Amino acid sequence: MKEKYQNIIVGSGLAGLTSALILEKYGSVLLISKAGLQNCATNLAQGGIAAVISPEDNFNSHIQDTLVAGAFHNQIKTVEILVKEGPAAIKWLQQQGVIFDKNPGLEAAHSYRRVMRISDFSGREIEKVLLKKIKQNKNIKVLENCLVRDLLVEKKQCFGVRTTKNIYGDKIILATGGLGQIYVYTTNPKVATGDGVAMAYRAGCQLVDLEFIQFHPTALKDKSSPLFLLSESLRGEGAYLINEKGERFISELAPRDIIARAIVKEQEKGEVYLDIRHRGEKFIKKRFPNIYRELKERGFDLTKEQIPITPAAHYSCGGIKVDNYGRTNIKNLFAFGEVACTGVHGANRLASNSLLEAVVFPRRLGEL
Incomplete structure (x- = not known):
């Protein structure tokens, strides 16, 4: 049947x-x-x-x-x-x-x-x-x-x-x-x-x-698969994108493709990081509890250190x-x-x- x-x-x-x-x-x-x-x-x-x-x-x-x-x-x-x-x-x-x-x-x-x-x-x-x-x-x-x-x-x-x-x-x-x-x-x-x-x-x-494959600009740079995504909302709440010299090099609220290309260019000279420490531990833990927890499990502390990032294939x-x-x-x-x-x-x-x-x-x- x-x-x-x-x-x-x-x-x-x-x-x-x-x-x-x-x-x-x-x-x-x-x-x-x-x-x-x-x-x-x-x-x-x-x-x-x-x-x-x-x-x-x-x-x-x-x-x-x-x-x-x-x-x-x-x-x-x-x-x-x-x-x-x-x-x-x-x-x-x-x-x-x-x-x-x-x-x-x-x-x-x-x-x-x-x-x-x-x-x-x-x-x-x-x-x-x-x-x-x-x-x-x-x-x-x-x-x-x-x-x-x-x-x-x-x-x-x-x-x-x-x-x-x-x-x-x-x-x-x-x-x-x-x-x-x-x-x-x-x-x-x-x-x-x-x-x-x-x-x-x-x-x-x-x-x-x-x-047209979109690469998200801010995935956690580590050896996991899939890579853990560091949400756009982090930058919406004031996170900085920092190069190896500690300099901001791009408007953090630009479209994804523009930021991803800028990061790849910076990676030719060294690592790139996301930094939201200036927003304070209380705000970070309240606004991003899951991202904070996931990063801690991977050995990173969003409240105390810059987080290494890389663009990654994200959306078709x-x-x-x-x-x-x-x-x-x-x-x-x-x-x-x-x-x-x-x-x-x-x-x-x-x-x-x-x-x-x-x-x-x-x-x-x-x-x-």
Whole structure:
């Protein structure tokens, strides 16, 4: 007997979880995770979700910040959708049970404090709330530690996925995340090996902008894999970037690509460090408790020393070409999150727009 669902979602990051919670209202859902449900980039996301919430902020500013960061390679209409539907996305998360910190944070290349956050590990906390909702939902079946090998496609129409067996579905959603593990130095989890892009390509999907790989400028320079990310929010709260001579060499709130290139240039002459000691031990431990703890476990003290940093592969701005509803050129096949390319990020993603994208566009499934 065929195993069939009305909706099959491949990937358990924020885009996949949002898709599941939207689609369960319209039929049965199978959520497939390559590893454990929490083994994804969302779980590692520290900063938060950028959205125009404060009265002093405005849509035009967020749109312009996104375009400038993306070198104006962005699809403008898609950027407008992302930004203007951002407040509703935040409200939806709050309705699911997410409790954000009272005051939004500031991150590099943002003109205002608009990053909705939960301490300094926002992705993990959002994920916990949505996973709880999913596990309580009888219309959503979860399948962990299951590798999807390929899509079932015939005559440009997708009708299921292939694992160790064929599983059939009316609507297939790819939310498999990025491909950072093709690089030696990356902040991406071990599962980020580009499976979704590869199987979509084999199925006949159009791929775009794969040359635009964002390197986060401030990963901890050590021998771990993936490298531990030192959030943009550290610089938003005043952290300095220091070269081996103890000099600041770049505006700490410049876009990621500009800072990453500046750091690489400085590394030709010596080490580069992040330094937030001047903010004081009390502030650092209160604002960045998780980053402080993680660094202590690795032998570094954020309150007492400069932290060695290096750029690392962080985010794929390109991917499977989709429209503003996640539709690919293959019938019944959708893609959301990092595996997809809506064109919203252009050549370089603005900080904290990725989690926003992972909520805004899957929510639009309810309009189809």
